Amino acid sequence: MLKGEKGEATTKAMEILLALGDIYGATRLIPVKSAQISGVSYKNIGDAGVEFLSDLAQKGAKTVIPAFINPAGTDLERPAELMTDGAFLDAQLRIVRAYAQMGVKTTLSCTPYQIGYEPRRGDHLAWAESSAVILANSVYSARSNRESGISALCSALTGLTPDYGMHIVENRVADLLVKVEAPLSDPTEFAVLGSLVGRVAGSKVVALQGLQPDTEAAKAMGAAMASTGAVPMFMVEGFTPEFSVSSSAEKITVEEKDIRTEWQKIDTDSEPDVIALGCPHASIEELRRISVILNGRRMTKPLYVYTSRAIKEEADRLGYTRVIEGAGGRIYCDTCMVVSPIDRLGVKSIAVASAKAAYYSPSMSHVNVRLMPIQKLLIRNSKEV
């Protein structure tokens, strides 16, 4: 009987993938290496999501490929510190347990590529987190469309995805060429560029000339582009092996003044109640950087740094956590400033270093936003001890 019920879930998943394939003009389903599933925070999917996922788990649905999930609505080990009430925590746990029961790894992170799931060149993936999709395509030369939570889950249960969009080599060509004539160094500056470009690009693949992003900068820029736009992939001349621009591509130039204007558009110039870093989830390098800046200093405002549990454990071992928390900061896992109800903490205004966080926070958490590079944010809001 259990087998029959598991079959039912797989059949539904297949039906969904075929319908989606039909909508997007795919002619076949292809195997994928892994699935990254969004739709995890109770704040986002609500009771409807809890019910659907619990029903599915109860029917015996099981993953057939490595699958992992996006952040939840709270730190599951320190919910009280984030003012998570009992009802929210219960609902959140039901969601995470339903995924676990289906065989999904409860990574609760938007950065699977930082915690052992780095895609390899040419891998087909069904990832849903937009900032991870754009990096998988752009930095790792893997292939993923911007999946929804449910389509990624269907891929996890079947090992398949419809063959369209970024899975097809001919589509991995830029339709927008951006010539950057502004000196960019800090990841936040790259993020502001990403924010501007995403709005122009819509869902186009973007090619960029005149910049040299490092890993952190590429991550920040990609996350922003995938927020203000639906950009699945960017290419940087001299950086991306697949660099290819369509002959009919739209061309724009971005100058320093455009970056400044974009920055002013994002930044509300409000006095922040809280400093929030780690959107997307902080890497070990970012935590190292924060600990170096905060060494011998004390925060004058609350500092929340969000990361995955795996990276936090590494930071614990390396002593970064001790420095950051010793300076009055807190490192939270499993969640982030976008998907947790940060307004419950009485926060009216947050300062961030991420253009993605700056884009989503006003609408999703009803707070004002200050956008600044990490160094400036931390120095401004701490003092020497």
Next chain:
Amino acid sequence: MSDSCQFRSSSLGIPRKCSYLIYKGRGVSKGVGRGRALVTEEPISFLGGVDPDTGVITERNHELRGECISGKVFVFPHGKGSTVGTYIIYRLFKNGKAPVAMVNKVSEPIVAVGGIIAGIPLVDRLEVDPLSIIKNDMLVEVDGTRGTVTIFDDT
């Protein structure tokens, strides 16, 4: 395409003397559902736009605001807004407040997936524009398995 429908009508429990029109489209979500049509030319966001506990449309400024989609054949161009709308359709079904069937001009992923997980028959891409031929309160049967929409004249 008008014809008598004696055979079908006896099995479906509708008046024996009536005519019907069958239109071909694409079956997105399988199954058969029959009911009175509720039609809108405006796309709808299920998240925030439809109350999952009552089936009442709550979307601000929507022409059908205040109308209930439960038990109806809901005819609309396509969905819009958050992909969480998919879960709202599932919740409508669990609460017994779902439409009996849906017809779209062209379905997008939110409504297509919602229809499938909730088992609500859904047909799109009809050979004619469903919004111009289906009027409110018409008796309509949607066969998502065959990909057809049948409109009965039972007046």
